Amino acid sequence: MTAATSVAARGAVPAAPARAARRASKRVLPGFGLTLGYTLFYLSIIVLIPLSALLFKTATLSWEQFWTAISAPRVVASYRLTFGASFLAALVNLFFGLLIAWVLVRYRFPGKKIVDALVDLPFALPTAVAGISLTALLAGNGWVGSILEPLGIQLAFKPAGIVVALIFIGLPFVVRTVQPVLEDAEKELEEAATCLGATRWQTFRLVILPSIMPALLTGFAMAFARAVGEYGSVIFIAGNMPMVSEITPLIIIGKLEQYDYAGATAVAVVMLVISFVLLFIINALQAWQRRRAGAPA
Amino acid sequence: MSATTATRTIRRAQAGTTEAPWVRWTLIGIALAFMLLFLVLPLAAVFAEALRKGFGAYLEGLREPDAWAAIRLTLITAAIAVPLNLVFGVAAAWCIAKYEFKGKAFLTTLVDLPFSVSPVVAGLIYVLVFGAQGWIGPWLAAHDIKIVFAVPGIVLATVFVTFPFIARELIPLMQAQGNDEEQAAIVLGATGWQTFWHVTLPNIKWGLLYGVILCNARAMGEFGAVSVVSGHIRGQTNTIPLHVEILYNEYQSVAAFAAASLLALLALVTLVIKTIAEHRNEQALKAAAELPPERPAPAGV
Numbered sequence: 001m002t003a004a005t006s007v008a009a010r011g012a013v014p015a016a017p018a019r020a021a022r023r024a025s026k027r028v029l030p031g032f033g034l035t036l037g038y039t040l041f042y043l044s045i046i047v048l049i050p051l052s053a054l055l056f057k058t059a060t061l062s063w064e065q066f067w068t069a070i071s072a073p074r075v076v077a078s079y080r081l082t083f084g085a086s087f088l089a090a091l092v093n094l095f096f097g098l099l100i101a102w103v104l105v106r107y108r109f110p111g112k113k114i115v116d117a118l119v120d121l122p123f124a125l126p127t128a129v130a131g132i133s134l135t136a137l138l139a140g141n142g143w144v145g146s147i148l149e150p151l152g153i154q155l156a157f158k159p160a161g162i163v164v165a166l167i168f169i170g171l172p173f174v175v176r177t178v179q180p181v182l183e184d185a186e187k188e189l190e191e192a193a194t195c196l197g198a199t200r201w202q203t204f205r206l207v208i209l210p211s212i213m214p215a216l217l218t219g220f221a222m223a224f225a226r227a228v229g230e231y232g233s234v235i236f237i238a239g240n241m242p243m244v245s246e247i248t249p250l251i252i253i254g255k256l257e258q259y260d261y262a263g264a265t266a267v268a269v270v271m272l273v274i275s276f277v278l279l280f281i282i283n284a285l286q287a288w289q290r291r292r293a294g295a296p297a
Numbered sequence: 298m299s300a301t302t303a304t305r306t307i308r309r310a311q312a313g314t315t316e317a318p319w320v321r322w323t324l325i326g327i328a329l330a331f332m333l334l335f336l337v338l339p340l341a342a343v344f345a346e347a348l349r350k351g352f353g354a355y356l357e358g359l360r361e362p363d364a365w366a367a368i369r370l371t372l373i374t375a376a377i378a379v380p381l382n383l384v385f386g387v388a389a390a391w392c393i394a395k396y397e398f399k400g401k402a403f404l405t406t407l408v409d410l411p412f413s414v415s416p417v418v419a420g421l422i423y424v425l426v427f428g429a430q431g432w433i434g435p436w437l438a439a440h441d442i443k444i445v446f447a448v449p450g451i452v453l454a455t456v457f458v459t460f461p462f463i464a465r466e467l468i469p470l471m472q473a474q475g476n477d478e479e480q481a482a483i484v485l486g487a488t489g490w491q492t493f494w495h496v497t498l499p500n501i502k503w504g505l506l507y508g509v510i511l512c513n514a515r516a517m518g519e520f521g522a523v524s525v526v527s528g529h530i531r532g533q534t535n536t537i538p539l540h541v542e543i544l545y546n547e548y549q550s551v552a553a554f555a556a557a558s559l560l561a562l563l564a565l566v567t568l569v570i571k572t573i574a575e576h577r578n579e580q581a582l583k584a585a586a587e588l589p590p591e592r593p594a595p596a597g598v
Contacts, residue, residue, distance in 0.1 A: 126518025
């Protein structure tokens with residue numbers, strides 16, 4: 001029966017037979033109950049129950065306590081810094097991530113394989129290592145700092161250093177979401193644009209850019225989301241001055257060290273809600289991209 | 298006349314899908330310069346700083362007992378966290394990729410959830426459950442069981458932050474490969490386990506390896522979440538990243554970078570294995586694509 005469907009589906013659009021086959025497979029393949037049960041069990045004990053502890057702890061606070069904890073000037077300054085630096089870093093990554101993806105997909109040059117592999121370095125290199133290494137580079141006696149500081153540019157132990165660390169952390173997100181979409185892009189559309197008299201820049205702006213926009217925004221949102229929660233790479237380079245260069249995750253750590261569990265929880269809930277919103281946006285963007293990819297050209 | 302116009306149009310169309318050489322090389326130059334500055338230099342700086350006072354000082358930094366304790370704890374943590382997430386990843390990928398059911402999209406989002414939670418918040422939730430003032434903290438204290446500020450807490454926090462890695466790698470791969478081979482095996486009389494071991498596993502082994510090494514790299518390198526639950530007891534609850542932090546804050550720069558260089562080497566090995574696994578995976582997918590259809594298009598993420 002499967003063979004018959006696959007023969008029938010060959011050539012034609014396989015949507016309906018595939019759906020029928022998948023429905024049939026539910027009966028044929030064993031293990032649905034076991035794997036779903038285990039997945040839900042493990043998900044609950046590792047993720048859902050501990051996360052709900054955060055909400056229950058918050059529920060024990062009065063609204064006033066909660067509001068005081070999350071709206072203290074020092075905390076508000078940390079939101080501004082965290083979001084501002086994350087946004088700037090994601091913006092830089094949006095631009096250079098697209099450029100790197102473009103160069104990797106469209107051009108040939110020596111060492112391309114190594115460059116491609118190196119893009120994932122921020123995924124593989126522990127954040128604490130990245131943090132101390134960037135600090136050593138940008139400090140006054142470091143390779144980069146010793147060039148920049150005579151010019152009056154100081155990056156280490158300043159908010160600007162935070163942006164540098166967040167650029168490092170977020171770069172692969174943009175490259176890796178844009179790269180596969182660029183690979184799948186149809187060159188015929190570009191040829192058509194050129195034949196119709198478009199310059200290369202017009203083709204890029206009006207044909208290529210709209211088609212990769214969902215992926216580009218997804219990469220931006222992912223880099224931003226990762227940057228907002230980032231801790232390890234930032235604390236070494238930030239200087240961690242209250243009101244100036246103190247990120248929100250560090251506020252949570254500070255409150256924990258003073259045994260202010262209620263305050264830490266309140267700020268953590270704010271961060272968690274923001275993560276959920278970002279996750280929701282990323283999911284919506286990915287759905288948009290899938291619709292784009294699925295739509296007939 | 299019309300023939301020459303046609304050739305001219307074709308030539309223009311072909312030229313229209315690429316840029317002039319000077320544009321091309323400028324773009325390549327900018328991209329490579331950016332990567333040199335933001336990726337290669339930080340990596341090189343780790344080794345340069347570690348070897349600044351010579352190879353002897355480098356080895357000295359790695360030889361102290363606290364460094365060994367940190368290495369041991371890191372290995373133990375990864376040895377527990379990675380297999381736990383491996384079993385979960387395979388189970389989750391099997392039920393999400395092989396079946397259709399209500400709430401599947403929601404379940405997939407939940408599996409990805411730990412990626413979007415800040416590591417610091419991840420550590421905090423375990424303190425709230427197992428800590429002295431937490432849900433079951435008093436009960437644990439009465440029975441003399443330590444979880445937070447001890448090794449179990451470190452393992453739990455690591456499991457949380459590395460939770461989605463393997464599932465995430467396997468789900469799109471198994472969706473792309475479809476069900477026909479498994480169905481054929483079942484129809485021919487294989488049991489579910491036999492089908493999994495002899496049919497599914499060989500098909501997904503490179504994706505699985507790729508997920509495992511990424512999971513392992515993050516497990517060994519996690520800093521934020523582990524920092525919250527560790528308690529920072531030297532020689533007891535310090536993993537390598539925490540050990541790096543302590544040395545660095547004590548201005549023992551060479552020793553800090555020596556320990557960090559171990560993690561940087563791990564990152565390099567991870568990238569090499571990942572490149573190989575990805576290459577093999579692509580070949581497997583290409584081979585699968587040449588088989589008859591009846592499978593959804595690879596969901597590239």
